[in-house]
Amino acid sequence: MSTVHEAPARLLDDRAIPRAGERVTRDAYGRPITYLRVSLTDRCNLRCVYCMPAHGVKFAPRDELLTDDELIRVVRVAARLGFNRIRLTGGEPTVRPHLVEIVRAIAQTPGIDDISMTTNGLLLERLAPDLKAAGLTRINISIDTLDPARYTIMTRGGKLERVWAGILAAEAVGLTPIKLNAVVVRGLNDHEVPDLAALTLDHPWQVRFIEVMPLEGVGHVHDSGLVTTAEMIARLQERFGPLEQLPAPLSDPARVYRIAGAQGTIGFISPVSEPFCAFCNRVRLTADGKLRLCLLRNDEVDLRDFMRRGCSDDELAERIRFAIWRKPWGHGLREGDRNVGRGMSQIGG
Template identity: 40%
Template sequence: MSIMKDRLSRPLQDLRISITDKCNFRCQYCMPADIFGPDFKFLPKNDILSFEEIERLAAAFSKLGVSKLRITGGEPLLRKDVASLISRLHQIPGIKDIGLTTNGVLLPRLAIDLVNAGLHRVNVSLDALNDDIFKKINGRGVSSKVVLKGIKAARDAGLGVKVNMVVQKGVNESEIIPMARHFKDMGVALRYIEFMDVGNSNGWDFSKVVTKKEIFGMLSDHFDLEPMDPNYFGEVAKRYRYKNTDTEVGFITSVSESFCSSCTRARISADGKFYTCLFASKGYDLRGLVRACKEEEPLINEISSIWNQRKDRYSDERTEESAKSKEKIEMSYIGG
């Protein structure tokens, strides 16, 4: 293992794998309804990586130091038999942690199967408790109560749970304190995510960003917070604890406090493109190599070559102009 890891010029320990581009409702980072609507053309089935191909890729990445996997989408729970994929990944040597990002809708049906397959935790996207606000965001009239049922099902099944809230000025900043109170009382970790310019169709500009500093100031008027040390090198969340509790709150600060220099995260799209940055314009095709070659060594060589050429510093260098002019892959495709 260490010999393989030595091939890399910088650490690679976290791999996010998108397994579908389909979703059952949209979030603030997905395409707007006028694009991501009933007529949107999803990836053909043959273009999407099979579970065997995903397993082979994950095994190759594990040889280069990846120990954490995150299954994403679209909505990953829409992929048929997703628990069987989790079971395959759980058996790969070196993989110590498997998480899944979801909107939570299907968790009441699937949580127990996912735990039995080896899933450790879920990150559930919920941008508001207020139904009027949440329904406007998701564009499908889905109630926040549906997502809350999913969170409860995940906890009851024994999964670790974090809630992700993307905060956008003029949309849901009024929900910052209600969300904090609710999940503090539940003992569930909450992550506030600065509204980012992922893709080119979510209408982003700096004026819509509520920064970590602003959110922390609001929280400090209501709660006593104390900082927590990072769990590991490359952890992107800046974490705090409500005093006299074990419940934490965190911030993903890609806009106001970038973390490019310590990023150890790679991404694979559902059709097998390798992305070295969330804000990348292009990916590198691994699907063709996986399908043409049954040996592991060429995969490892290709992955290490791509990673060693990585020069991504988009969040460090972001300007209002670059955010609007640079073409970036959509969140609904890469999965976050």
């Protein structure tokens, strides 16, 4: 496995040079960057133990967050540069005012083919029909446990029944394929991995197990709670027998498997034990207008103040191109680099 300092030689070739007529922006390693994850807010209606500390979280003043028009402008310019996929994140994106209008504006942007959202699902039962009508394509919903009491503990106050209602509402209006995200933490929900996976037996969903990451303010949860993908797979095979590995795009961070006879699939996202940096195709726009080049590296390029100083769209496009060119090879966790700089709610998932 290559490290942040050892990019595979096959990527360090002429693919780093834009081809004539090619409508895509590449980084210095030749990776096409086509996927923008947009954080709509740093605020959340939960305080999940692996994401935010229980107290002391400082949210950005409202005037420091991108306005609706600024956010849509970045998406429009990014589409000119070859971005065709947008994922809305947070914080919790459903608490952002004018969410449906934002989705509609993105859906009407030429070049954008796919708009998805990651949410905790608490408000989804009410919002799902309008989001679908506005142009949202599909949805990921966080559900780390099937035990209502444990869910309340892990989220510090959430109600599991509201999440389940949101899942069913999303499925009913066609926000599919449904993907369910579970961050696995030793001593909290690791014993539930088989039960969560069993949801795929009767539902055409993908349950995705995510290794807990050393994020700002909650690094201790990673240090004591990391459960690797290899351990999760071993637990599942003890219960269900051998898993069938399925093909998946190289840029998809999840390795996908199926339990024999299941309707749905299982995904494993392994940023700590098996980094997928080699085929990363994404950057993140934080709620306060920074283009973050790697989730786990404190390396950002300001777009908000640049826009507020009166830059043209062409100048904004060049700034985005410059940022993407210097996107780092990887996060460097294996080399001991843990300078993340922000919590997940501030970065955008």
